[in-house]
Amino acid sequence: xxxxxxxxxxxxxxxxxxxxxxxxxxxxxxxxxxxxxxxxxxxxxxxxxxxxxxxxxxxxxxxxxxxxxxxxxxxxxxxxxxxxxxxxxxxxxxxxxxxxxxxxxxxxxxxxxxxxxxxxxxxxxxxxxxxxxxxxxxxxxxxxxxxxxxxxxxxxxxxxxxxxxxxxxxxxxxxxxxxxxxxxxxxxxxxxxxxx
Amino acid sequence: xxxxxxxxxxxxxxxxxxxxxxxxxxxxxxxxxxxxxxxxxxxxxxxxxxxxxxxxxxxxxxxxxxxxxxxxxxxxxxxxxxxxxxxxxxxxxxxxxxxxxxxxxxxxxxxxxxxxxxxxxxxxxxxxxxxxxxxxxxxxxxxxxxxxxxxxxxxxxxxxxxxxxxxxxxxxxxxxxxxxxxxxxxxxxxxxxxxxxxxxxxxxxxxxxxxxxxxxxxxxxxxxxxxxxxxxxxxxxxxxxxxxxxxxxxxxxxxxxxxxxxxxxxxxxxxxxxxxxxxxxxxxxxxxxxxxxxxxxxxxxxxxxxxxxxxxxxxxxxxxxxxxxxxxxxxxxxxxxxxxxxxxxxxxxxxxxxxxxxxxxxxxxxx
Numbered sequence: 082x083x084x085x086x087x088x089x090x091x092x093x094x095x096x097x098x099x100x101x102x103x104x105x106x107x108x109x110x111x112x113x114x115x116x117x118x119x120x121x122x123x124x125x126x127x128x129x130x131x132x133x134x135x136x137x138x139x140x141x142x143x144x145x146x147x148x149x150x151x152x153x154x155x156x157x158x159x160x161x162x163x164x165x166x167x168x169x170x171x172x173x174x175x176x177x178x179x180x181x182x183x184x185x186x187x188x189x190x191x192x193x194x195x196x197x198x199x200x201x202x203x204x205x206x207x208x209x210x211x212x213x214x215x216x217x218x219x220x221x222x223x224x225x226x227x228x229x230x231x232x233x234x235x236x237x238x239x240x241x242x243x244x245x246x247x248x249x250x251x252x253x254x255x256x257x258x259x260x261x262x263x264x265x266x267x268x269x270x271x272x273x274x275x276x277x
Numbered sequence: 278x279x280x281x282x283x284x285x286x287x288x289x290x291x292x293x294x295x296x297x298x299x300x301x302x303x304x305x306x307x308x309x310x311x312x313x314x315x316x317x318x319x320x321x322x323x324x325x326x327x328x329x330x331x332x333x334x335x336x337x338x339x340x341x342x343x344x345x346x347x348x349x350x351x352x353x354x355x356x357x358x359x360x361x362x363x364x365x366x367x368x369x370x371x372x373x374x375x376x377x378x379x380x381x382x383x384x385x386x387x388x389x390x391x392x393x394x395x396x397x398x399x400x401x402x403x404x405x406x407x408x409x410x411x412x413x414x415x416x417x418x419x420x421x422x423x424x425x426x427x428x429x430x431x432x433x434x435x436x437x438x439x440x441x442x443x444x445x446x447x448x449x450x451x452x453x454x455x456x457x458x459x460x461x462x463x464x465x466x467x468x469x470x471x472x473x474x475x476x477x478x479x480x481x482x483x484x485x486x487x488x489x490x491x492x493x494x495x496x497x498x499x500x501x502x503x504x505x506x507x508x509x510x511x512x513x514x515x516x517x518x519x520x521x522x523x524x525x526x527x528x529x530x531x532x533x534x535x536x537x538x539x540x541x542x543x544x545x546x547x548x549x550x551x552x553x554x555x556x557x558x559x560x561x562x563x564x565x566x567x568x569x570x571x572x573x574x575x576x577x578x579x580x581x582x583x584x585x586x587x588x589x590x591x592x593x594x595x596x597x598x599x600x601x602x603x604x605x606x607x608x609x610x611x612x613x614x615x616x617x618x619x620x621x622x623x624x625x626x627x628x629x630x631x632x633x634x635x636x637x638x639x640x641x642x643x644x
Contacts, residue, residue, distance in 0.1 A: 217490035249557040251394045252548045
């Protein structure tokens with residue numbers, strides 16, 4: 082086989098269409114043929130550049146000069162010794178990252194998933210806030226923990242008037258016939274006076 | 278012959294008349310006994326009966342009428358819970374375990390511990406109270422009515438004097454619990470109405486009922502109370518001159534003198550009752566918490582001191598500020614009576630022995 086005949090195998094290699102046997106034959110040839118090796122390297126690089134062009138956002142159809150300039154740019158870079166063969170390709174990465182968004186179906190699916198995620202987060206937060214068992218103490222335990230406080234605190238709890246109304250009604254609930262609830266007149270009275 | 282016939286007729290009339298009179302007396306007596314039994318039942322109801330229910334109170338005031346609802350759980354004289362059904366700042370849950378009354382204000386994050394307010398029948402003055410009611414009110418049985426799907430006795434308490442409210446009770450015939458109470462003002466208008474609903478007698482005290490749970494950061498205050506003080510003890514405890522009323526409305530007795538202490542702050546309460554209505558006189562030194570009365574229905578002068586009068590339902594309240602003391606008179610007596618009481622307040626000097634009436638009618642319950 083001469084080098085021209087190996088071109089078919091090189092094309093097949095680029096398209097991932099070689100069998101194991103053909104790949105073995107091609108690799109054996111490339112070890113000894115610098116010409117074919119360079120040819121294959123050039124073709125691989127060109128293919129990479131073409132793929133990266135797909136990442137350019139869609140817009141107006143470029144003119145022929147623009148296409149020509151790109152081909153020249155590819156050619157220049159191919160001959161630039163500083164160009165790295167396997168450098169990180171930002172355009173490709175962006176293309177990979179945002180590929181689904183280009184498709185309206187994926188965009189809808191992703192939006193839906195994000196919405197579900199947000200709603201689940203909100204629900205879980207609320208659930209924990211409202212359903213988290215509140216730690217409560219018995220009043221008998223509280224008695225030990227918190228001793229007698231100052232008189233000023235009573236003023237903040239309830240004003241003097243409410244306190245004496247309560248105590249009158251409480252006395253009344255014990256020491257009259259009716260046995261009415263202690264809270265009865267007290268709260269009704271305070272509710273009434275709070276309107277004034 | 279005619280004379281004999283006439284004599285027989287007169288004799289028969291006399292016999293029949295006597296019989297009728299006797300049967301009438303018996304009827305009155307049996308009705309009185311019946312009423313007494315109902316009142317005793319009502320008096321002991323909270324101490325003996327387990328129940329829970331919702332009590333609604335409507336105060337018919339001008340210009341505002343108020344409706345309040347309370348959940349009440351009563352487990353005889355062991356335990357009692359009262360809860361004001363609101364989410365407002367006034368929300369209060371009272372939990373009485375028979376030893377202490379715990380007043381919890383969930384929306385104020387505070388708890389007050391006081392002495393129990395559960396009525397223990399053995400310690401109470403129930404006999405005296407019943408005697409006072411009978412003495413001060415004409416009690417009329419108005420018949421049987423249905424309330425909460427149960428038979429109730431409708432009983433009217435008509436005061437013998439016109440300085441306190443007339444009251445009508447619907448008393449459950451089985452348990453003695455007053456299912457409905459109406460109170461009338463000085464113009465005989467309905468001013469207060471309380472009634473039970475959703476009442477359930479099939480209740481059992483469980484672990485949840487036998488405790489009151491509060492958040493750990495709740496502010497906690499204890500009010501010490503001493504009951505049934507003598508007048509001399511009250512004077513000694515207060516350390517300052519306290520006042521006492523010369524005038525007490527007819528039928529009211531001084532039933533209790535109570536001292537409340539919060540740290541060094543002390544308040545004395547004289548509690549008067551005629552068995553059904555009641556009024557209190559509170560006194561405390563002025564240099565303690567200064568209350569601002571934000572509901573002045575009217576300002577007036579009582580013995581050249583500024584006084585503020587307000588009222589709600591059948592309750593009237595007058596507050597008088599002097600140089601040394603704040604005195605408040607309040608209760609279920611009409612405005613004229615409460616003004617008269619406050620106008621008659623006379624200070625007692627430390628060394629002076631009380632020569633003032635403890636009750637307006639010198640009476641004691643029959644043994």
